[in-house]
Amino acid sequence: MLELRDIAKAFTEPGGGRLPILDIPEFVVQTGEQVVLVGRSGSGKTTLLHTIAGISRADRGDIWLDKINLAALSEAGVDKVRADKIGYVFQTFNLLPGFTAYENVLLGMTFVRGRKDPARAHQLLNRVGLAHRSHHKPRALSVGEQQRVAVARALANKPSLLLADEPTANIDPRNQQMIVDLIRETCREENISLLLVTHAPEVAKQFDRVVKLEEVNRATANVDAKEHA
């Protein structure tokens, strides 16, 4: 289960001032729950995912994942939890171009001690329908195939939380649904909590729980209020 308490994050502006991005009193994703996060551009969706993953540290607050408070851990500790418990699917896939599809999946296991499981890498590639392309490098794969490899890589370590940052943004409509289905089905099968960011209403409407970030994030809610006024 993911639980955010009193999370705040601000960026330093060029002039030296502080620009609040996140100010979330509470946000919870239950174990196995699939949540879609929507919001306008610049509302802090990616920053929130980064903060949950420990890629960025919050200025304040607690992030509990499976009863571990990431905010209380050292950077190395957060790295370890990220490697062990969090899968991340990027909007731009971020496959490493020098590695084959199989190796990219395996790379997801490389940074967890004792977690090298080639069989699972093959199994995941098979699951995303790319067993036959396992030895192809990313440039030889279509955009949709690349994202499927990215999904397989994110699931490689059997995470308890999968963060997906607009995973269908760069994909044609036919592949969009396939990717969404793939992510959702796999998370369901492995009881993985899913927090998926999207701009696409057709994707959002498929989820039982849709969270508008502005509703939980006081930092951007204030901005919205000012804009409306």
Add this chain to the structure above:
Amino acid sequence: MSLFTIAWRSILQRGVASALTCLSMALGVMLVVAVLTIHGVLSKSFYSNASLGYNLIVGAKGGKEQLTLNTVFYLSSPVENISYDYYLEFLKREERAELLKDSLKIRGHEQLWQTAELAAITSSSGLEQLAIQTALAGERKVDVLWNHLDRNGEFGSQCDLVIPVCLGDYYGRFRVVGTTPALFNDLVWDIENNRKYEFAEGRNFQHHSEEHGYFEAVVGAHVAREMGVKLGDQISPAHGAADGHLHERKFTVVGILKGSGTPNDKGVFVNMEGFYLMEDHAKPVDDPRTRAGQPDEPAEKMSEEEMKRRFFERQKLKGQIEREADPDPLPTEQREVTALLIKTEPKQGFFLEGAVNKGKEAQAVAPVAVIVGMFEFLVKPVQWTLLALTSVICVVSGISILVSIYNSMNDRRHEIAVMRALGADRYTVSLVILYEAVLLSLGGCLIGWLLGHLACFLASPIIEVQTGFSIGFHVFGEPYFYPFERVLPSLGERIYFPVEWLIVPALVLLSILVGLWPALSAYRTDVAQSLGK
């Protein structure tokens, strides 16, 4: 997937840049390896030349180095000569007696005897008495002379082998060495392997041959190759300098030495008897006591004898002119030698060196000590300088690794951020960068090592001609590194290894050092910012 695999893939990803970086390192290592290998071969050659087969050189007083360079390496300007009489002091009784047959004194007395015999045969009764007196006088004098000359040389008993050499003439740019057949017949130059000089073609020159008289020559392998000398060729040495006037006397080449890697590959060896008989090689004899046929003390009632003696001498001179192709040997009184190569028991050598150096006639040097001293003083600093220069090239190559990786960091920050997002900590991504530097360095080392040895291997025929040593593909030679020399003197001399073995660890260390900078850059990568790129 190991971190090494990730690093290796990253290298492959930037194939051209990585290959160029690797090549730069390889060229540096190739130079170091080549310098070290040639250094090793040169050292081996130098020290091998120090194993000469003789342990003393006796020559004119002067610089030890000049005498050694001149006698062993046929380098430097020629030294002064020493007297033939002094040379005889290093010979045993029989050898002296043999050589003294060519003494004017002995010849003179032989002629005296002949005169007396002739007088006895041809004289009338009036001359008979004179003939008998003359014969008796001659006999007395010969006895006196033999009593004086027929003895062991002063140092004869201490010498196992004495080889005289006469220098000063040239054949092309090569030195002509007048010597005795013993140089090739008796001298074991490679003591370790019990090797004498061998002939690729032909034979050694003889003291006197039916075919060519005293005028036979043997040429070194290098000379034969460079000057195109073949068996049967006739060569005329140039007097005093490479561009000096050519002697009229021609020597017939009867042998070509097999390459030995010694300076003798570059020598032309002529029979010393022939060497003496070339014009301008006879020492003028001014001492009236040593004129032909003149005994040490004036004989009584010798006026008629003197007349007859002179007659026979003229006859002999005439005969000599008629038999120009095969003249008589030069009288010993008109001879000099440049140096003596002497083999003794080691202990005897020590005493002999001291004894000779005490005298005024000559100096004795132990060439091995001089050669080693010259090597340490002259050659080693040059070699170490070369090594230092090539090592700097290696360091520059190492820095090229730094530049290459550092330049790639901008492109790679995104990859590093992805790895961080997948759970790699800062140390892990830094380690990948360090591994990359080490792999590039190791690759460069290996390629450079192979290229260096391949280059030496290919250059082996040339090096072999120059030094006599062929280079295999994996020669680890001097210089050696003594890691415990100062720390544990008892172990210091026993534990050593070629400096070449240090190349790999030194360059790996260097690559780690130069890899630290880009590794630090990887360590500091802002993941969130880099993922956004």
